[in-house]
Structures are given as C-alpha cells and as structure tokens.
Amino acid sequence: MNKEKITIAVDAMGGDHAPRITVEGVCLALAEDPRVRILLIGDEQKIKAELKEHAAFGERITLVHTPDEITMEDHPKEAILQKPNASVLVAARLLSEGKADAMVSAGSTGAVILSAATHIRRISGVNRTALGTVFPTLNERQRPGIFSLMMDIGANVSNSADDLVHFAYMGTSYAKKILRIAEPTVGLLNIGAEEHKGNETMKQAYKLLSSRPDIDFIGNIEGNDLIKGKADIIVSEGMTGNIAIKTMEGTSEAVKKIAKMAMKGKLIWKIGLLCLSGGIKKLMKVASYEEYGGAPIFGFDKLVIKSHGRSSAYAFKNGIRAAVRAVEDDMIPAMREAIKKFETEKS
Amino acid sequence: MNKEKITIAVDAMGGDHAPRITVEGVCLALAEDPRVRILLIGDEQKIKAELKEHAAFGERITLVHTPDEITMEDHPKEAILQKPNASVLVAARLLSEGKADAMVSAGSTGAVILSAATHIRRISGVNRTALGTVFPTLNERQRPGIFSLMMDIGANVSNSADDLVHFAYMGTSYAKKILRIAEPTVGLLNIGAEEHKGNETMKQAYKLLSSRPDIDFIGNIEGNDLIKGKADIIVSEGMTGNIAIKTMEGTSEAVKKIAKMAMKGKLIWKIGLLCLSGGIKKLMKVASYEEYGGAPIFGFDKLVIKSHGRSSAYAFKNGIRAAVRAVEDDMIPAMREAIKKFETEKS
Numbered sequence: 001m002n003k004e005k006i007t008i009a010v011d012a013m014g015g016d017h018a019p020r021i022t023v024e025g026v027c028l029a030l031a032e033d034p035r036v037r038i039l040l041i042g043d044e045q046k047i048k049a050e051l052k053e054h055a056a057f058g059e060r061i062t063l064v065h066t067p068d069e070i071t072m073e074d075h076p077k078e079a080i081l082q083k084p085n086a087s088v089l090v091a092a093r094l095l096s097e098g099k100a101d102a103m104v105s106a107g108s109t110g111a112v113i114l115s116a117a118t119h120i121r122r123i124s125g126v127n128r129t130a131l132g133t134v135f136p137t138l139n140e141r142q143r144p145g146i147f148s149l150m151m152d153i154g155a156n157v158s159n160s161a162d163d164l165v166h167f168a169y170m171g172t173s174y175a176k177k178i179l180r181i182a183e184p185t186v187g188l189l190n191i192g193a194e195e196h197k198g199n200e201t202m203k204q205a206y207k208l209l210s211s212r213p214d215i216d217f218i219g220n221i222e223g224n225d226l227i228k229g230k231a232d233i234i235v236s237e238g239m240t241g242n243i244a245i246k247t248m249e250g251t252s253e254a255v256k257k258i259a260k261m262a263m264k265g266k267l268i269w270k271i272g273l274l275c276l277s278g279g280i281k282k283l284m285k286v287a288s289y290e291e292y293g294g295a296p297i298f299g300f301d302k303l304v305i306k307s308h309g310r311s312s313a314y315a316f317k318n319g320i321r322a323a324v325r326a327v328e329d330d331m332i333p334a335m336r337e338a339i340k341k342f343e344t345e346k347s
Numbered sequence: 348m349n350k351e352k353i354t355i356a357v358d359a360m361g362g363d364h365a366p367r368i369t370v371e372g373v374c375l376a377l378a379e380d381p382r383v384r385i386l387l388i389g390d391e392q393k394i395k396a397e398l399k400e401h402a403a404f405g406e407r408i409t410l411v412h413t414p415d416e417i418t419m420e421d422h423p424k425e426a427i428l429q430k431p432n433a434s435v436l437v438a439a440r441l442l443s444e445g446k447a448d449a450m451v452s453a454g455s456t457g458a459v460i461l462s463a464a465t466h467i468r469r470i471s472g473v474n475r476t477a478l479g480t481v482f483p484t485l486n487e488r489q490r491p492g493i494f495s496l497m498m499d500i501g502a503n504v505s506n507s508a509d510d511l512v513h514f515a516y517m518g519t520s521y522a523k524k525i526l527r528i529a530e531p532t533v534g535l536l537n538i539g540a541e542e543h544k545g546n547e548t549m550k551q552a553y554k555l556l557s558s559r560p561d562i563d564f565i566g567n568i569e570g571n572d573l574i575k576g577k578a579d580i581i582v583s584e585g586m587t588g589n590i591a592i593k594t595m596e597g598t599s600e601a602v603k604k605i606a607k608m609a610m611k612g613k614l615i616w617k618i619g620l621l622c623l624s625g626g627i628k629k630l631m632k633v634a635s636y637e638e639y640g641g642a643p644i645f646g647f648d649k650l651v652i653k654s655h656g657r658s659s660a661y662a663f664k665n666g667i668r669a670a671v672r673a674v675e676d677d678m679i680p681a682m683r684e685a686i687k688k689f690e691t692e693k694s
Contacts, residue, residue: 138601154538157546191501191589199504199586223593227601239546240590242538246570247591251598254485254574 006035006327008320009091009100012042013069014107015316016309019043022106023050025316030057032317033324039064039100042087066090072309076110080118088112092119095302102303102323104294106311113155113297116304123170123336125343128163129299130238131155131306132171133245134179137229144181148226149174149233150189151298153245156238161204162346164188164235168215169338170298171233177329178322179232187221187231189240195219201237208346209235214338223247294319296326303332353382353674355667356447359389360416360434361454362663363656366390369453370397372663377404379664380671386411386447389434413437419656423457427465435459439466442649449650449670451641453658460502460644463651470517470683472690475510476646477585478502478653479518480592481526484576491528495573496521496580497536498645500592503585508551509693511535511582515562516685517645518580524676525669526579534568534578536587542566548584556582559689570594641666643673650679 010026012019019042026038037060040047044065051061068083070076079086088111091103096119105112109131122129132151139146151167152159159167168186175184188205190198195206197220209217221234223244236244294307294315303326307319326332357373359366366389373385384407387394391412398408415430417423426433435458438450443466452459456478469476479498486493498514499506506514515533522531535552537545542553544567556564568581570591583591641654641662650673654666673679 157538189590191504191586223590223595224597224600226594227597239538240587243536243570243587244590244594247573247594248570248598250571250574251595253571 003328004035005037006102006324007037007039007100008323009039009041009094009103010320011088011091011103011105011107012040012047013087014105014111014309015307015311016072016106018106019047019050021311021313021316023047024054024313025311025320026061027051027054027057028313028317029320029324030060031055032321036060036320036324038062039091039094041066041090041094042069043067064090064094070107070111072108074108074111076108076114079111080114086111086115088115089118092116092304095304096120101327102305104305104307104316104319104323106294106307106309106316106319108309109154109306112304112306116297116300116302120300120302120304122299123301123332123339125339126166126170126299128152128156128159128166129297130163130167130170132174132295132298134295135226135245135248137227139229141228141230143185143229143232145179145232146229147179148229148231149179149295150226150236150241150245151233151295152236152238152241154238154242155297158239159201159237161201161208164201164205164237165208165212165215165342166339167235167298168209168212168217168233169342170335171235172215173331173334173338174296174298174326175232177331177334178325181232183216184232185216185218186233186235187218187225189226189234189236189244190220190222193220193222205235212342214341294322301332301336303327350675351382352384353449353671354384354386354447355670356386356388356438356441356450357667358435358438358450358452358454359387359394361452361458361656362654362658363419363453365453366394366397368658368660368663370394371401371660372658372667373408374398374401374404375660375664376667376671377407378402379668383407383667383671385409385667386438386441388413388437388441389416390414411437411441417454417458419455421455421458423455423461426458427461433458433462435462436465439463439651442651443467448674449652451652451654451663451666451670453641453654453656453663453666455656456501456653459651459653463644463647463649467647467649467651469646470648470679470686472686473513473517473646475499475503475506475513476644477510477514477517479521479642479645481642482573482592482595484574486576488575488577490532490576490579492526492579493576494526495576495578496526496642497573497583497588497592498580498642499583499585499588501585501589502644505586506548506584508548508555511548511552511584512555512559512562512689513686514582514645515556515559515564515580516689517682518582519562520678520681520685521643521645521673522579524678524681525672528579530563531579532563532565533580533582534565534572536573536581536583536591537567537569540567540569552582555693561685561688641669643669648679648683650674
C-alpha cells in the first residue's frame with residue numbers, strides 16, 4: 001500500500017451536527033496531515049455549502065454525491081434495506097471495493113455496524129464483531145495513557161470464551177497501533193477477582209487468556225476497578241460491558257448535575273464553584289472524549305471507525321487521525337495475524 | 348406473634364469494628380424502641396467490656412457466649428465448616444429454632460449467606476437467594492424516597508426469568524414494609540430500553556413481569572438510568588447487578604479522589620473547596636449509606652439482615668430497626684404469599 005496517500009471514506013451526513021461538523025473535521029484532518037485524501041460522501045449541495053467556509057483542498061477531497069442518509073430517528077435495520085445508497089452504506093461499499101483504506105462515520109452505531117456488515121467480511125476466524133469505547137480513568141497504575149479501552153460494549157448480548165480472546169487480540173493491536181502503548185495489559189470484566197469467578201464463559205476465557213504468551217493478561221477486573229484504570233484493555237461480554245459503561249456514564253453525569261444544583265444554592269457555594277471552575281475545566285478536559293476521536297468496530301477485515309454522534313469537529317478530526325494511524329501501522333493485518341495464530345494454536 | 352416483644356439475634360463479632368460498633372448499635376436500638384429484645388452472640392468477655400460503656404438494659408439483652416468468630420480474612424466456605432459455633436452461625440441457628448424473630452450481622456457477605464443457608468430453608472418456591480443493596484439516587488422521578496434497591500448483586504452469577512420475578516416480589520414486599528413505599532415500581536436491568544433487548548432470560552423476564560398485575564413494572568432500566576432513580580426496585584442477574592453496583596461505587600469514589608487531588612492544586616481551588624465544603628457535606632449526607640442500615644439476604648424463610656462491614660453504630664442500629672419493621676409488618680409472610688400466588692398462577 002502506498003502510504004504516502006491514505007484515503008479515508010467519510011460519511012459526511014452521519015452525526016448530530018452533520019454535515020457542518022464532519023466537513024470541518026475533514027478540513028482539519030487535511031490541514032494536519034498532507035498524506036490524507038478524503039472521499040466525502042453525502043448530499044453534494046449541502047457539503048459544498050459547508051466547504052465554502054474552509055480553505056480549498058483541491059483534489060485531496062473527492063465528493064461522492066448521494067441524496068440518501070440514515071438519521072438518528074431511523075430504525076437502523078429497516079433504513080439499511082430501504083436506503084441502499086445512504087451515505088454510510090456508500091462509504092462501506094467504497095471501502096470494500098478498495099477505493100478507500102478506512103471509513104469514518106459519526107452516524108448511529110446500529111447503522112454503522114449494519115452498513116459494514118452489509119459490505120465488509122469479518123476477519124477470518126472472528127465470529128462476532130465488537131463495539132469498543134475508550135474512557136478516561138484515574139490511571140492509578142501509571143500506565144502510559146489515562147484511557148482504557150473496553151469491548152464489547154453492546155454489539156452482542158453474550159459471547160463465547162473464544163470471542164473474548166479475539167477481542168483481547170484485536171484490542172491489543174488497537175492499543176499498540178493507535179494508542180501507541182508498547183505492551184498493553186488486558187483485564188476480563190467479571191464478578192470477582194479470583195480465577196474461578198463468573199459463569200462458564202468467564203472461567204474458560206480466564207484460562208485461555210492466561211495461557212496466551214502474546215497477551216499481557218492481568219486477570220479479572222471488577223466494576224469498581226474500571227475507573228481506576230487497572231488495565232489498558234478490558235474485554236467483556238456485550239451485556240456486562242454495556243451495563244458497566246452506561247453505569248459509569250450515568251454516574252459521571254449525575255456528578256455534573258449535582259454541581260449544577262449546588263450553583264442554585266447558597267452564595268458561598270457559588271463563590272466556591274467559581275473559584276473551582278479552572279480546576280473543573282481541567283478535570284473535564286482530562287475526562288473529555290474530545291481527544292479521542294472514535295473507536296473501531298472491531299472484527300471487520302477493513303477499518304471502520306465510529307465517531308461519537310455528538311462529536312465536535314476536533315473530535316471528528318481525531319477519528320480520521322486514528323484511522324490514518326491504523327492504516328499506516330497496518331493494524332488490520334496485525335489483527336489478522338494474531339487471530340490466525342490463536343486459531344491455529346488452540347486446535 | 349407477640350409484637351410487643353421483638354427479638355433480634357445479633358452477631359456481635361461480625362464487621363470491621365466489632366464488637367465495639369455492634370454493641371453500641373444494639374444499645375442505640377434498645378434505647379430507641381422499648382419492644383426490642385436482643386440475643387447478643389459472641390465472646391462474652393469482649394462484649395461485656397463494651398457493654399460497660401453503655402446504659403444497662405437488664406434482661407432485654409441476653410448474652411450468648413461463643414468464642415468462635417468468622418473474620419474478614421477467613422475463607423467463608425472453609426470457616427463455616429471449621430467453626431460451627433462461630434457467632435454468625437449461632438445467630439442463624441437461634442433464628443431457625445424460633446428463639447429470635449430476625450438476625451442481623453455485619454460479617455462478610457459470604458459468611459452470612461452460608462450461615463443462613465446452613466440453618467434456614469428458603470421460602471417455598473424460591474430457588475435462589477439474592478443479595479440486595481440500597482443506593483442513593485438523584486430521584487429524578489420524584490419517588491417517595493431517594494433510594495433504590497437493586498437485587499441480586501452477587502449471590503448468584505446467572506439467574507432464570509422465574510428467579511427475577513421472585514426477586515421482584517420480594518423486593519416489592521421489602522419496599523412496602525421497610526422502605527414504606529406504598530406502590531413501589533420495578534425495573535429490569537438490561538442492555539437497552541426495548542422489550543426485545545437482552546438475552547433469553549431478559550426477554551422472558553420482561554414478559555413475565557409485564558403480565559403480573561401485582562408488580563408495578565416500568566420496563567427495562569439501562570446502566571445510566573440507575574443513578575437517576577427511575578425505579579424503586581431494580582432486579583438483575585447476579586453478574587450484571589454486581590458489575591453495575593461496583594461500577595457505581597467505583598465512579599463515586601473516583602469523584603471523591605478527584606476532589607482531594609484538587610485540594611493539592613492551586614490556592615484558589617482550595618478556597619473554592621472550602622467554600623463548598625458545607626454543600627459537599629450535605630451531598631455526602633444525602634449519598635450516605637448511614638441512614639440505611641443494611642439489606643436482607645432475600646429468599647430465606649426467616650429474616651436475615653446483612654449490614655455493611657464498615658457500618659457505624661448508627662448504621663448498625665438502623666439495620667436492627669429495619670429488622671424490627673420487617674417483623675412488625677410481617678414482611679416474610681407477605682413474601683411467602685406473593686411467591687405462592689405467582690407459582691400457582693404461572694402453572
């Protein structure tokens with residue numbers, strides 16, 4: 001692959017503030033990295049109106065017109081069938097045809113997963129794709145970064161032990177290539193620390209993960225360990241991962257609400273909050289998903305990055321940057337290798 | 348039952364600060380409610396040394412001497428077999444023999460469950476006991492109280508749909524009798540809001556719960572709904588409930604740590620925190636488990652209350668009060684009735 005030119009298929013219409021934010025993010029990415037080429041997919045007129053606001057990037061942007069899009073209100077399964085030319089599906093198709101090296105969309109998770117599943121096959125050996133998310137932690141173990149990656153957080157309900165090992169390998173490749181962590185650690189989300197804890201899948205996954213020399217498995221991770229940042233990667237069945245990540249989000253949001261309630265309280269509390277605002281902003285920045293642009297849908301044989309629906313242009317740009325890093329560092333080939341090795345050795 | 352005298356078997360030796368805290372809690376309970384009688388079980392000498400510090404309650408306290416106790420360091424399964432006269436086991440035995448109306452222990456969860464299982468049978472029809480916990484919420488729905496009860500949080504790994512319905516009935520009785528909520532609502536912890544979400548157990552539980560006229564089922568509850576306080580009772584399989592509650596605890600603790608870190612920061616942040624301290628204390632009080640004394644181990648045919656291992660004397664007293672309320676309001680008979688009715692009607 002010619003890595004002097006890395007082409008990203010961008011779903012211009014996906015996300016809460018598309019195409020304004022997506023176009024701005026694309027322009028930021030182009031300005032940042034001269035290697036980047038963009039296939040910008042969506043409503044030509046709307047996209048052109050947005051492009052006017054930014055510097056021209058000439059032939060580095062190729063507009064791919066399609067009037068259809070899948071909105072947050074659409075039911076993903078039905079919309080995929082009814083709108084085969086929706087921007088997110090076109091992005092997946094261009095990726096499958098080799099016209100792009102990766103795709104990025106801030107559309108609904110369901111639409112992105114189903115679009116990819118429509119056009120792109122899974123990595124050989126992988127039975128289940130997984131949704132990952134990166135979240136900020138207290139990093140008590142002083143790992144290289146403050147973020148942890150958890151997967152699966154809801155593409156599946158339940159998973160097999162083999163699935164969880166696949167997730168560990170794919171997560172490890174991701175952490176090495178995109179998060180640039182040399183030796184990422186892996187934990188298993190479970191009901192207790194000891195190796196005999198959990199259901200049969202958990203026990204079997206614990207055994208398998210412990211036996212793999214190329215996975216730095218540190219054992220079970222309990223709910224209260226997540227925010228401490230004990231592991232770089234946490235593998236989980238879809239149901240438990242989903243409940244854990246949503247519980248964490250809900251609790252963090254509750255704290256923000258409580259702070260707002262305090263603002264309506266006594267004058268001295270208001271003064272206190274004002275004094276603290278610098279510190280709070282700093283904390284918010286640490287805890288921001290901004291720096292982080294998105295996470296791959298793991299398991300497809302081509303790179304699919306899902307950005308948050310509420311992404312800012314900066315976050316969306318970072319999603320494109322993550323895609324570029326993954327392409328330049330051969331992340332998908334690394335995942336293929338690792339899965340193939342495991343599947344060969346286990347049998 | 349003569350409700351002019353309610354006798355509680357108290358494991359004096361269980362908990363991080365036993366018997367100091369447990370004895371003090373007992374004395375607070377005796378002072379508060381003239382109906383209370385206590386069987387105080389543990390090392391006679393140690394207990395007597397503590398009792399000296401408090402007012403005398405004469406024959407309202409009956410000391411039951413046993414030199415054995417199960418500590419937090421003991422492995423519960425082994426300790427139960429090796430120390431048949433440990434204080435927590437004696438408490439369960441006295442309860443099973445009808446010498447007491449309920450038991451309260453702040454010992455390790457494993458030891459309390461196994462002690463109860465050794466001596467006390469389950470409510471007829473109930474296949475699995477459940478561990479419950481009460482946690483503070485933002486109470487966005489303006490329910491009668493700010494607390495929600497979640498069960499099971501780890502007595503089991505997985506559960507059947509029938510188990511979850513049993514939990515809903517037992518939780519409803521508990522909320523009515525002890526929390527004094529007239530019409531408690533029930534939610535099902537799941538991966539999404541729609542009724543088709545989750546594994547087969549979840550789908551089946553959703554159907555069963557929806558069909559029961561005597562359960563006020565409000566549907567699925569997602570992780571981020573927990574802290575909002577959408578339902579009075581949340582039923583969950585042990586694994587998901589455990590991960591959710593620990594994630595919530597971990598995230599709340601992280602916020603406290605971040606506040607402490609801010610104290611080490613700039614002077615203006617320190618001033619801000621000082622101004623806020625009154626408000627923070629108020630919030631902490633709202634969020635305190637103090638008011639709440641403990642939760643039953645659900646499913647036994649006699650009332651077993653597990654108090655937190657780090658309980659203060661005030662919290663432990665409240666655990667005894669919860670036991671008294673449950674006895675005076677016939678909570679266990681109500682649970683028996685509800686389960687019997689469901690088991691009859693479903694077949």
